[in-house]
Amino acid sequence: MTRPAGTGSEGLPNPHRVGGMTEPVLDIPFADAFQFDPSPTFEELRENRPVARVRTLAGAEVWLVTRYDDVKLVLADPRFSRAAVVKQGAPRVALAKPMPNSLTTTDPPEHTRLRKLVSSTFAHRRIERTRPWVADLSAKLADDVAAAGDGADLRELVALPLPIQVICQLLGVPYGDREQFREWTELGYSMRMAEKDRVEQAMTELTAYIDALVTRKLANTAAPAEDLLDELVRAREEGDRLSHDELISFGVNLLVAGHETSANQISSCVATLLRRPDNWAKLVADHSLVPSAIEELLRFNRFSEVGQLRVATEDIELHGVRIKAGEGVMAALNSANRDPREYENPDDLRLDRKDNKHLSFGFGPHFCLGAQLARIELQESLLALLRRFPQMSLAKPAEELKWRRVLVSGLAELPVNLG
Template sequence: MTTAEPRPFPAGEPARLDPDPLFAELRANEPLARVQLPYGEPAWLATRYEDVKVVLGDNRFSRAAAIGRDEPRVRPHLPPPGSILSMDPPEHSRLRRLVMKAFTMRRIEEMRPGVQKIADELVDGMLAKGSPGELVVDFALPLPVTVICELLGVPFADRGDFRYWSDAFLSTTRFGLDEVADCAVKMREYMAGLIAQRRDKPEDDLLSALVSARDEDDRLSEDELLSLAQAILIAGHETTASQIPNFVYALLTHPDQLAKVRDDPELIPRAVEELMRFIQLGISGGIARYAVEDVELGGVTVRSGEPVLAAIGSANLDESVYSDPGTLDVLRQETSHVGFGHGPHHCLGAPLARMELQVALGTLLRRLPGMRLAEGEAGIDWKSGLSTRGPERMLLAWDA
């Protein structure tokens, strides 16, 4: 039975990385629930694994249909117009193909030694400063920022600016609407300047390749070029920068699982997949898809024109898919998850993120023996007012 009145969602600020207790109740009793997010129109919320995959992967649910609608969202601002996240195939496929070559498994593995070098240099810096060290500023943030800067062709020296702009884009309550709008303008002007530089002097980077696709092959409009470059820059570092301390926290607070990975580093790729499943990174149901026809889902009929949110964090804890899903188990047999999404909008950078997370965990465990929380929970400041979860500061200690 579905409630007639939409329930407020999310119910409140998340507690550390604990899963929202509402999800288990909804999966059991109301798998497709009516919800009201802080902004936008009411929506359906899909919480079961199979329903979430349908919403994310079935062409009866559209992102393009959201254009001009008051989308349900946790942020006061609407998604930027012209974003790849607001497109359906074939337009979405056309843009995606332009950057896919940079994220193939072969290309990512060729990058691994360079990423390992960056990680080792960052840990060298932490060791030089001595224990305890600050994980986020000294390691978790600069690692993916350096990688995406080199890949895209963005000056690393400007990281402070685009990190600030990224936080504004992801803001729920931390930034006001005027601040968000100002940051959006500044980031667009910044990317436009870089694009102009690449037109004058192309380099061996992804931004130059995108400029070439715009100017020589006419496969991109100017707005698409700007929006795509911004999306790659934000998405290329934000998720990984959040997940590195999330993964470390999860392992340090599950010492039995930490011991297994320490004893057998070959488990690290498997541990990354389990941690992606286990940790609910976003605080909402992501970006809404709109039904383009009536669809039977989760025991109810979603009418054409109604928005549906896919709760990835809930899907990854579905009891019908995973045994004891609330337990972190790096030896888990069920290795599939939707942590990187599903369907046309499946995370393009998933291979890069996986590799970076593997390198990050492996390097920290190898180079920081006895790694532990320096001051317990008191040494961690958790994000607030943003749509992603994780520590903004985490003090780590290790054995000399």
């Protein structure tokens, strides 16, 4: 699936004209994707070709921006649209078709309306109420790790079950259905062309599942449950409320956006710390460092080898490159997080880094709605492991760990010894 950077699908340079010069079109993900160390290709692009032509696995040619300020511009400037991503003929990055009229595929003012309807449910204070039970759950999962003993796989025992249980609880869906979600959402992030039909079927089944759930909730408003989806069914803003279809897209968005991302980050955070055991020891000795350490790890971890897609709504000139209306532009968050224009020594992991405005949760109107929930999951799972296993270490060298080669990349395994 990965081809050498700078080559076309047949392994030959694939030229594209930029400002009178011929530039190769790079295939993403790059050949240096799916590993811990920073990508030399991103560094080269940031320095020499800040607006580069790339080809997605779905075969679309789009622009890729890699510098911190340009990534922020593409994510927040209304001339770069999310709604246009679902229009006929728009460039495609993933195999799964994005759902139209959802939070992630609308622009202001439609997006502002949807976001307002869900914002109180996701407000910082409301989400903080979940912290005690996320901490309890993390402690129980640490018990499972202790029971498994040396060689326990933290991805299977903590990183995956924690966010799935949290999202099931929040949406009021049976935890017994978790294997089904896992399969649907994994397929939702798939980049294997051979899985195209299964991806479409998975998205249809997931939508039907959420549809049935929303229908049950709407029929049962007399006896409301205590979960977020129920709150959203009842949410109103000045006479406005989410329609049945909007509730379905929102439920799908939450399930897909809210579990694999957190699972990958939990594994990556622990693995990055254990790669240099003095970092683990530092946090064992001082738990008050955990919040800033998590922000630094979010900046440092590689988690998306592509970027967030937008479509230009008018011709835009950037660093001498003319981006034409209708062309796709991807904002490379991983690359922005390592830009030396924004960070002193970006490749150093500093657990107490100050003023860390990383872009791992995005920027602008589409800033991650689940950011606070994700932070709670990351902080509490790490604290539970630090308390329970102060001597924990990797059970195999970090370089030998297997990676999942999907849109939201991450480790496929995390075997540890408990000390």
